[in-house]
Amino acid sequence: MTKLDRTGGFLGEASSGGWKILLAGVIGMILGISALPFYTLGVFVQPVANDFGWSRTMVVSGLTFQMAGTVLVAWLAGWMIDRYSVRKIALLSQAGLALAFLLLALQDGSLWLWQLNWFILALLGIGTSPMSWSRGIVERFESGRGLALGIALSGSGITAFAGPPLIEAIIEAYGWRAGFYALAGAVTLIGIPSTWFLFRISDQREARGAATTAVPLTGLSFKQALLTRYFWLILLAFCTITFAVSGTIPNLVPIMQTMGIGQAAYYVSLIGIAIIISRLISGYLIDRFWAPGVAAMLVLIAAGACGLLSQGIAPAFAVISLGVAAGAEFDLIAFLCARYFGMRAYGRIYAWLWAGFALSTGTGSITIAYFLETGLGPSGVMLAVVGALFIAAAALLGLGRYPDPRQWEQPA
Numbered sequence: 001m002t003k004l005d006r007t008g009g010f011l012g013e014a015s016s017g018g019w020k021i022l023l024a025g026v027i028g029m030i031l032g033i034s035a036l037p038f039y040t041l042g043v044f045v046q047p048v049a050n051d052f053g054w055s056r057t058m059v060v061s062g063l064t065f066q067m068a069g070t071v072l073v074a075w076l077a078g079w080m081i082d083r084y085s086v087r088k089i090a091l092l093s094q095a096g097l098a099l100a101f102l103l104l105a106l107q108d109g110s111l112w113l114w115q116l117n118w119f120i121l122a123l124l125g126i127g128t129s130p131m132s133w134s135r136g137i138v139e140r141f142e143s144g145r146g147l148a149l150g151i152a153l154s155g156s157g158i159t160a161f162a163g164p165p166l167i168e169a170i171i172e173a174y175g176w177r178a179g180f181y182a183l184a185g186a187v188t189l190i191g192i193p194s195t196w197f198l199f200r201i202s203d204q205r206e207a208r209g210a211a212t213t214a215v216p217l218t219g220l221s222f223k224q225a226l227l228t229r230y231f232w233l234i235l236l237a238f239c240t241i242t243f244a245v246s247g248t249i250p251n252l253v254p255i256m257q258t259m260g261i262g263q264a265a266y267y268v269s270l271i272g273i274a275i276i277i278s279r280l281i282s283g284y285l286i287d288r289f290w291a292p293g294v295a296a297m298l299v300l301i302a303a304g305a306c307g308l309l310s311q312g313i314a315p316a317f318a319v320i321s322l323g324v325a326a327g328a329e330f331d332l333i334a335f336l337c338a339r340y341f342g343m344r345a346y347g348r349i350y351a352w353l354w355a356g357f358a359l360s361t362g363t364g365s366i367t368i369a370y371f372l373e374t375g376l377g378p379s380g381v382m383l384a385v386v387g388a389l390f391i392a393a394a395a396l397l398g399l400g401r402y403p404d405p406r407q408w409e410q411p412a
Helices: 009-030 036-052 056-083 086-105 111-128 130-140 145-153 155-174 176-198 222-226 229-258 264-268 270-286 291-309 315-327 329-341 346-373 377-397
Strands: none
Touching (some): 009 145, 009 155, 036 056, 036 155, 036 176, 056 086, 056 111, 056 130, 086 111, 086 130, 130 145, 130 329, 130 346, 222 229, 229 291, 229 315, 229 329, 229 346, 229 377, 270 291, 270 315, 270 329, 291 315, 291 329, 329 346
16 A cells, blocks of 8 residues: 655645545445434435324434434444454444345334334444544544544535435435435445445554554553543533534524524525535644634634524524534544544544533433423523533633643553
C-alpha cells in the first residue's frame, strides 16, 4: 500500500491512499445505523400504521427499542473494534443491518415483533455506526483529520436530504415492504462492496494480535481514560447537546405551529443541508483551532438562535443553527477522543461516549414533547434548551489544552 503523506495536510494524506478510507466512510455513514433507520422511518410511519391498524406512536416506538439496543451493546462493539479488525466488524454489521431490514419487510402486524426487530437491528448493525468509520479516518489522517472526519460523517446529512424522498417514491409505487427491501439492497449492493474494497487499514494495527505493526497505537487505556476529567466533561457536553438539539429537532414543527409561525415544515427541511455544511466547516476549523473552542462557539450560536426563537424571532436562523450544532457532534466526538485519549482504546472510549449520545437521543425528544404539552409551552421549552446549551459550552471550555502525547504510556 502507498505510504501515507503525513506532511502534506489533508490533500497529501488523501492523495496518498486516504481517499479510499474517506470514500468508504462517506458511504458507510450514508448507509449506516445512525442515519438510514432514523431519517427514513418517518416515511414508513403512515403506511405501516394504516396496514396494521396501529397508531403512529406505535410505529415510531421502534426507534426507542433501537436506542435501547444501542446502549446495551455499544461497549461490546467498541471492545471488538479495539481487539479485532475494524473492517471485519463493519462488514459483519453491514450484513446484519441488511438482514434486519429484510426482517422488517416481513412483519405480520405483531407490535412486540416489530419492537423486537428494531432492538435486533441495533444488535446486528452496531458496527456500522460512526465509531467504525471514524476509527478508520483518525488512523489514516493526522494533519487533515478534522476535515476528513467532517467529510466522512457528512454522509448522514446526505441520508437526511435524499433518503426520505427516494424511499417515499418506492413506497408509493410498490408499498412499504418494498421500501425496507430497498434499504436492505442498498446496504448489501453498495455498502458491503465499498467496505470490502476501500476500507483497508493494512499499514495500521487492526488487531492486537497482528504480527507486524507499522504505526503503533499509543494513548490511555479505557480505565485510565475514565479517571480523567476529559472523559466526563466530553460525556456531559455531548449528552447535553444531544438531549437539547436532537430532542428539539423532531418537535420543531409543533413548536413553531403553536407559536403561530407559518411554513414550519419548510424551515425544518433546512436541517439536512445545515448538517452537511456544518460537518465540513467544523472539520476545517478544528484542524486549525482548538476544537473545544470551535464546538463551544457553535453551541453558543445555537443557544442564541433558540433564545430568539423563544420569542418567535428568526425561525430560519434557529433551524440552521440547530442543524449546525447537530452536524458537528459526531466528528467532534471522534476528534476529541483521538486528541485527549489517543488511539490505544479508541473504540471502547468512543463507544461509551456514543452510548450516552444514543441514550440522550432516545430520551430528549420524548422529554421535550412532554414539557411542550404540560405547562412550559414552546417559549419555555426553547429557553430550557438555551440553558442546556450553555451548560454544554461550559463543559467544553473546561477541557483545557490538549494533553501532550509524550506523557501517554508506551504503545500497547
